[in-house]
Amino acid sequence: MNWLPPALSTYAADIDRIFYVILVITGIIFVAVEVTLIVFMIKYRGREGRKAYYIEGNTKAEVIWTVTPAIIVLALAFASQDVWSRLKNPDRFPSDALTFSVEAKQFEWNFTYPGIDGVLGNGDDFTIRNQLHLPVGQPVVVHTSSIDVIHSFFIPVFRIKQDIVPGMVIPVWFEATETGEFELACAELCGLGHYRMRARVFVHSQEDFASWMAEQS
Amino acid sequence: MATVEAVAGQMAHAHHDDRSFLRRYIFSTDHKMIGIQFLFACLFFLLVGGLLAMLIRWQVAFPGKPLPFGGIFPETMAPNGIILPEFYNALVTMHGTFMIFFAIMPLLVGVYANYLIPLKLGAPDMAFPRLNMMSFWLFVSSGIIMLASFFVEGGPSAAGWTVYAPLSAVPEYSGVSAGQQLWIVSIVFFAASSLLGSVNYITTVINMRAPGMTLFRMPLSIWSLFITAILALLAVPILAGALVMLLFDQTIGTTFFLPEHGGQPLLWQHLFWFFGHPEVYILILPAMGMVSDIIANGSRKPIFGYHSMVFAIAGIAFLGWIVWGHHMFQSGMNPLLGTSFMVSTMAIAVPTAIKVCNWLATMWRGNIQFHTPMLNATAFVAMFTVGGLSGIFMASNSLDIFIHDTYFIVAHIHYVLFGGSLFAIFAAIYFWYPKMFGRMMNETWGKVHFALTFVFYNLVFFPMHIIGIGGHMRRIYDPTQYTFMQPMQPMNRFITISAFLLFVSQIPFVINFFWSLFKGKKAEINPWRDNGLEWTVPSPPAHGNFEITPTVYRGPYEFSSPEVDEDFLPQTTPLNGDRRTAPEQVPGD
Amino acid sequence: MSDAVVMSGGVHAEPGMRVYNQKLGMWVFLTSEVMFFTGLIGSYLILRSAPGVEWALPGEVLNVPLTAFNTFILICSSVTMVKAFAAIESGDQKGLRLYLVATVVLGAFFVGVQGFEYYKLIEEGFLPHCGEELAALVPSCHLYGSTFYTMTGFHGTHVSIGVLCMIWVTVKAFRGKYTQGDHGGVEVIGLYWHFVDLVWILLFTIVYLI
Numbered sequence A: 001m002n003w004l005p006p007a008l009s010t011y012a013a014d015i016d017r018i019f020y021v022i023l024v025i026t027g028i029i030f031v032a033v034e035v036t037l038i039v040f041m042i043k044y045r046g047r048e049g050r051k052a053y054y055i056e057g058n059t060k061a062e063v064i065w066t067v068t069p070a071i072i073v074l075a076l077a078f079a080s081q082d083v084w085s086r087l088k089n090p091d092r093f094p095s096d097a098l099t100f101s102v103e104a105k106q107f108e109w110n111f112t113y114p115g116i117d118g119v120l121g122n123g124d125d126f127t128i129r130n131q132l133h134l135p136v137g138q139p140v141v142v143h144t145s146s147i148d149v150i151h152s153f154f155i156p157v158f159r160i161k162q163d164i165v166p167g168m169v170i171p172v173w174f175e176a177t178e179t180g181e182f183e184l185a186c187a188e189l190c191g192l193g194h195y196r197m198r199a200r201v202f203v204h205s206q207e208d209f210a211s212w213m214a215e216q217s
Numbered sequence B: 001m002a003t004v005e006a007v008a009g010q011m012a013h014a015h016h017d018d019r020s021f022l023r024r025y026i027f028s029t030d031h032k033m034i035g036i037q038f039l040f041a042c043l044f045f046l047l048v049g050g051l052l053a054m055l056i057r058w059q060v061a062f063p064g065k066p067l068p069f070g071g072i073f074p075e076t077m078a079p080n081g082i083i084l085p086e087f088y089n090a091l092v093t094m095h096g097t098f099m100i101f102f103a104i105m106p107l108l109v110g111v112y113a114n115y116l117i118p119l120k121l122g123a124p125d126m127a128f129p130r131l132n133m134m135s136f137w138l139f140v141s142s143g144i145i146m147l148a149s150f151f152v153e154g155g156p157s158a159a160g161w162t163v164y165a166p167l168s169a170v171p172e173y174s175g176v177s178a179g180q181q182l183w184i185v186s187i188v189f190f191a192a193s194s195l196l197g198s199v200n201y202i203t204t205v206i207n208m209r210a211p212g213m214t215l216f217r218m219p220l221s222i223w224s225l226f227i228t229a230i231l232a233l234l235a236v237p238i239l240a241g242a243l244v245m246l247l248f249d250q251t252i253g254t255t256f257f258l259p260e261h262g263g264q265p266l267l268w269q270h271l272f273w274f275f276g277h278p279e280v281y282i283l284i285l286p287a288m289g290m291v292s293d294i295i296a297n298g299s300r301k302p303i304f305g306y307h308s309m310v311f312a313i314a315g316i317a318f319l320g321w322i323v324w325g326h327h328m329f330q331s332g333m334n335p336l337l338g339t340s341f342m343v344s345t346m347a348i349a350v351p352t353a354i355k356v357c358n359w360l361a362t363m364w365r366g367n368i369q370f371h372t373p374m375l376n377a378t379a380f381v382a383m384f385t386v387g388g389l390s391g392i393f394m395a396s397n398s399l400d401i402f403i404h405d406t407y408f409i410v411a412h413i414h415y416v417l418f419g420g421s422l423f424a425i426f427a428a429i430y431f432w433y434p435k436m437f438g439r440m441m442n443e444t445w446g447k448v449h450f451a452l453t454f455v456f457y458n459l460v461f462f463p464m465h466i467i468g469i470g471g472h473m474r475r476i477y478d479p480t481q482y483t484f485m486q487p488m489q490p491m492n493r494f495i496t497i498s499a500f501l502l503f504v505s506q507i508p509f510v511i512n513f514f515w516s517l518f519k520g521k522k523a524e525i526n527p528w529r530d531n532g533l534e535w536t537v538p539s540p541p542a543h544g545n546f547e548i549t550p551t552v553y554r555g556p557y558e559f560s561s562p563e564v565d566e567d568f569l570p571q572t573t574p575l576n577g578d579r580r581t582a583p584e585q586v587p588g589d
Numbered sequence C: 001m002s003d004a005v006v007m008s009g010g011v012h013a014e015p016g017m018r019v020y021n022q023k024l025g026m027w028v029f030l031t032s033e034v035m036f037f038t039g040l041i042g043s044y045l046i047l048r049s050a051p052g053v054e055w056a057l058p059g060e061v062l063n064v065p066l067t068a069f070n071t072f073i074l075i076c077s078s079v080t081m082v083k084a085f086a087a088i089e090s091g092d093q094k095g096l097r098l099y100l101v102a103t104v105v106l107g108a109f110f111v112g113v114q115g116f117e118y119y120k121l122i123e124e125g126f127l128p129h130c131g132e133e134l135a136a137l138v139p140s141c142h143l144y145g146s147t148f149y150t151m152t153g154f155h156g157t158h159v160s161i162g163v164l165c166m167i168w169v170t171v172k173a174f175r176g177k178y179t180q181g182d183h184g185g186v187e188v189i190g191l192y193w194h195f196v197d198l199v200w201i202l203l204f205t206i207v208y209l210i
């Protein structure tokens, strides 16, 4: 039973854990509701000459099934809270991250890398179309921007998604845990070429990445 | 203070009916005829939406293969039957638009608010019958405008039913210009229609209840339609305002949503979802209300926890205003807002849970009659539960990072809107058909239709959860572009074939519906042995509804009451001890 | 309550709120209108208060004195509306007609002045979409134009529709259709009129004065 794609970023497992926790809880509720429904349908099916039990409500029961779900959902909200802010709140981004930028446009991704000096905007930057290269085991922040419509930066194996809004620069971070080649997709309908707005993601070992960077600058 | 006799005098026209054909069937001001007109129009739009869905599914499962019968499409849409990407985007947009604005919402509100409110409250008609007629014709015009957009250059809108700016605002970005403008104009017409309807429903519920029909004796269907009307009254103008801004951005050069000149694309999303989330409750509350009526009837038991049901509806409606941001978790809005929207969204699951538990408790120790309406109503409970539970996955903002804009959302939408609203609509159609048309629909074929629909519906939409958490994006023209989605293609084909079968499963319904109009068994006054006021007048009721204004003695759910031998007790039947005349004080206060 | 029975012109008194249908319906409709203008005004405030957006000072683009005068006109028309209603409440047909005509004239005058204002602005090149030269002079000129024309335009449309309805009510008044006991139409249009007036005071404040 492996529905989720492989989890290849530092926080992917945390998101998957939330998924499984919710899956178990909702799964139990699901089974409970459906089984109750079916049992009632069979047990209390209509028979001639019988009359239903006349009851209009029961405050105690109703309080129970108000309070129980309330507790469950608030607990879930609480459990989700930390991962969310760790992923999305720029104040909590890792401080030792490499910084890239990406400019999305219909229907391509232009990634700009800082070059060997490691700083964007210093002359030795270079831009590559539809290819994201990064080192494994090293946090990366990508400053996203768009020059036309809204796109969405989606790397399934990293469990990251962020809409890219024209007129805004929104940072996204991730840290890959395995080397290999993966896919980046545009997840927001952005026009007729939306379906092929795809980029390849190359996760290199640290050494390979350094030499690749040197080669390119 | 009007006495019963005075009121009865007003309604004497329930007898003679000398209206011309045109006044009677076309430009009718009778709420029942308007409801029926809405029903036919909406079923037509439902068919349109369904056909569009078939095209979408074909493309997703068999990308690049020519459609069977595809030759009928022009070069600009599907040359040689092969769907173009721009046409695919238009199909997705129009499917959502037709289903939400022209099928589900008016099926619930246009049809049943119109048909049921006066009948169930004991009123001769709506408060403003002529506005009501205008509301219908505005709706038809808006539907025609939307259909017309298929035939203009560039095709219909292709920016999704949520028409996010700037894609929707700048023709160069989407390749659609006239089509997008027609979309906006059409929805503005729709908004006007909805506004007239809401004013009518609200005024009628507040002011035109029969003597004795206090607020807490109203059936839950009426409560939910009433609260829905309030939601629509307040939410739809927000959409109308936003649409006008969008239209201006596209035509007269304003820059509300265009970042080049200081506009904000996210402003569109805030406005749209501030309307949009209340809108999704507009799409479910009436369904919940009608299902409550039908479940009580089918179980031959009072609805469990009537008051908590009313408060749950009100609670959902209230919370519905502060959760819109859950559609925008990944939109780039302030992440701190994401947290507050998660909490409010989680909270809205609570009244939802109350309702599900109350329905189950209503069936507990009942004497359940499995007529077609009841089957559909239980399916509603079973399927809506799934949709509500999948909502919790997405309400977790962290998990939503991954599943936002995937097929998981598509699965959720369809579990609440098809599994929820549409099953409720089927239940309502089967249930009130005898009152509307004076004939019964065929039970056997009703059950066949139900069984097929239930099975194929689940085969279509349940697997979408699975490919959704596999990362399969929604609104994707050709999934095989991505290597990680290629293994999901067999599942996609399975879904598509099930979808075709689901579509075919509707044939028994259509035949049953039209055949019964002419050949169905003649309906009695009260075929379901129900308590509501509409079941005390002939099927179909005469113009003006009630010959004398009914007096209401109790709530609508007195099934299997120990006070009488039968297992039902109509709201208008006086028992010993009930005052036989209208109560002197005004009901409801 | 018995008043309501007669006033609503034949529709019997329903149990419920002690208000006749037309009046209740107008209140309900106006709630919707509140949301409509809330959407427009809210968007304006959001756009204007965004970081990095500067806004032209009051009077820099718009003719404040002229519009202040126009605001005064609209307020006067609300006063004459109140007078018209008071007149028919006491059965004064002549008063009703006089004040209705005054309301129509003042309302139409308001729309006229607004049209004149638009004309002048457009002549200066101030359009919903700013021209090059103006964009250099006026900060956030595009947003300024977008919001100004949309908000005042919608308000103006509301006044214009109000004037048309008011003319219709006036014609009915001249035909003697309203009586001391039955004048729901006057009351209902009055509600709308005061609402539109109120919206204008709000718009005048936030668009012209701050």
Ligand code: HEM
Pocket: B162, B280, B281, B283, B284, B326, B327, B345, B346, B348, B349, B352, B387, B388, B389, B391, B392, B394, B395, B396, B400, B403, B404, B405, B409, B412, B413, B416, B417, B420, B421
């Ligand atoms: C327990 C109750 C519910 C919860 C917690 C819930 C939660 C959510 C969330 C968080 C989303 C946004 C997902 C995303 O885009 O990432 C969503 C989408 C949606 N929901 Fe629900 N929902 C609930 C019930 C309903 C109901 C009753 C309806 C309609 C009848 C509904 C209709 C929709 C629709 C149409 C969308 C998708 C909009 C779009 O992007 O096209 N939901 N829901």
Ligand SMILES: [Cu+2]
Pocket: A106, A107, A150, A151, A152, A186, A187, A188, A189, A190, A194, A197
């Ligand atoms: Cu894109």
Ligand SMILES: [Cu+2]
Pocket: B276, B277, B280, B323, B324, B326, B327
């Ligand atoms: Cu929502």
